[in-house]
Amino acid sequence: MATELTIVTVLYRSGDMLAETLPTWARSAAGLPVRFIFADNWPDDGCEKVIVGCLEDDRYEYLADSSNPGFAAGCNRAVAAATTSHVLLLNPDVWLPDDALARICAAVAEHPDAPVAVGLAMHGGEYVGIDLNPISLFIDRSAAVSRAPLGPSGGAAVFPTELFRRFGGFYEHLFAWGEDADLAFRLYASGLRTHGLDLVLPHAGGHSVDGDxxxxxxxxxxxxxxxxxxxxxxxxxxxxxxxxxxxxxxxxxxxxxxxxxxxxxxxxxxxxxxxxxxxxxxxxxxxxxxxxxxxxxxxxxxxx
Known part of the structure; x- marks a missing residue:
C-alpha cells in the first residue's frame, strides 16, 4: 500500500457547497500524493459535474448511491475503496487553505500509526476532535482544552486505513451524528490515542439539513x-x-x-x-x- 492520502467525502445535498470548497481542495493538493473518493448519497444535485470540473479523471473515484445509506455507511464504502495508507475524512462544507494538505501529510508522517484530529472553525468557535461531556456524553472538543482529543471528529479526521478497517469503521446503524464518537470510544478503550493537529479549517456546519x-x-x-x-x-x-x-x-x-x-x-x-x-x-x-x-x-x- 502506497504511503499516500485519500480524501474521503460523503455528499448529501452538497452541490452548491462543494462548488465553493472543492477548488480550495484542488489547490491545496497540488503536487502532493493525494487522491479523492466521493460517496454521493444524493447524486442528483450536480456534485459529479463540480468534481469533473475541478479534478483530473485519474485522481478521484465517484461512488453514487441514491438510496442514501447514511454518512457512516458512505464513509465505510469509500474507505473500503481506498488504496492509500491513510484516509482523511473531510466534510464537503470545509475550506482548505493552500498549505493545509501539506501540513496534514506532515502530521501523517510524524504519527503514521495514530489517528489525527484536524481542527474546525464553526459557529464562532474553534474545535479539534471529540470531547467527553457529562450531559450529552460527547461534544466537539474546544481547541483550548488542555487534554488530547478522545478521537477525531468525522468532519476532519485522519485514520491509518488499515486501522479504520480493523475496527470495523463506523457503526452504520447510527446513520449519522455520533458514529465518530462511537469509534473514538472504542479506539481509546483499546489504547489508541489521537493526536491533535494545530490547524483549524473553516467549516460551515449543517449544510445538509439547513432550511428543512x-x-x-x-x-x-x-x-x-x-x-x-x-x-x-x-x-x-x-x-x-x-x-x-x-x-x-x-x-x-x-x-x-x-x-x-x-x-x-x-x-x-x-x-x-x-x-x-x-x-x-x-x-x-x-x-x-x-x-x-x-x-x-x-x-x-x-x-x-
Whole structure:
C-alpha cells in the first residue's frame, strides 16, 4: 500500500457547497500524493459535474448511491475503496487553505500509526476532535482544552486505513451524528490515542439539513437515539451504571430545549428507539469498552 492520502467525502445535498470548497481542495493538493473518493448519497444535485470540473479523471473515484445509506455507511464504502495508507475524512462544507494538505501529510508522517484530529472553525468557535461531556456524553472538543482529543471528529479526521478497517469503521446503524464518537470510544478503550493537529479549517456546519424542518427533526431523532446507542455499545457496565442516571437527567433538560425548537416529538421518538435498540447495539461490539480506567486516563493526561 502506497504511503499516500485519500480524501474521503460523503455528499448529501452538497452541490452548491462543494462548488465553493472543492477548488480550495484542488489547490491545496497540488503536487502532493493525494487522491479523492466521493460517496454521493444524493447524486442528483450536480456534485459529479463540480468534481469533473475541478479534478483530473485519474485522481478521484465517484461512488453514487441514491438510496442514501447514511454518512457512516458512505464513509465505510469509500474507505473500503481506498488504496492509500491513510484516509482523511473531510466534510464537503470545509475550506482548505493552500498549505493545509501539506501540513496534514506532515502530521501523517510524524504519527503514521495514530489517528489525527484536524481542527474546525464553526459557529464562532474553534474545535479539534471529540470531547467527553457529562450531559450529552460527547461534544466537539474546544481547541483550548488542555487534554488530547478522545478521537477525531468525522468532519476532519485522519485514520491509518488499515486501522479504520480493523475496527470495523463506523457503526452504520447510527446513520449519522455520533458514529465518530462511537469509534473514538472504542479506539481509546483499546489504547489508541489521537493526536491533535494545530490547524483549524473553516467549516460551515449543517449544510445538509439547513432550511428543512423535516431534516432538522430527523437530526434531532438521530442525536437522541445515537447518544444512547453509543453509550450502550462502548461503555463498560460499571460506567454505564453511573452514566445512565446522568444521561436520563440530561435528557429532561434536552427535551425542554427541543420543545422550544419545535423538535420535541422526534427527540422523544429517538429516546424511545435508543432504549429499545440499546441491547442489540451492545451485542454488535465485542471489543474493549470504555470504563473508569479509560475515563481517569482521559481526564488526567494532558496533550503533548
Amino acid at each position: 424542518q423535516k431534516l432538522q427533526g430527523f437530526r434531532a431523532f438521530l442525536l437522541a437515539r445515537n447518544r444512547l446507542l453509543v453509550a450502550a455499545r462502548t461503555l463498560t457496565w460499571p460506567l454505564m451504571l453511573v452514566a445512565v442516571p446522568v444521561l436520563a437527567l440530561a435528557h429532561v433538560a434536552l427535551a425542554a430545549r427541543r420543545m422550544r425548537q419545535g423538535l420535541l416529538r422526534p427527540f422523544l421518538r429517538g429516546v424511545g428507539r435508543g432504549l429499545v435498540e440499546g441491547p442489540a447495539a451492545r451485542r454488535q461490539w465485542n471489543g474493549r469498552r470504555f470504563g473508569f480506567a479509560s475515563l481517569l486516563s482521559y481526564l488526567t493526561v494532558r496533550r503533548a
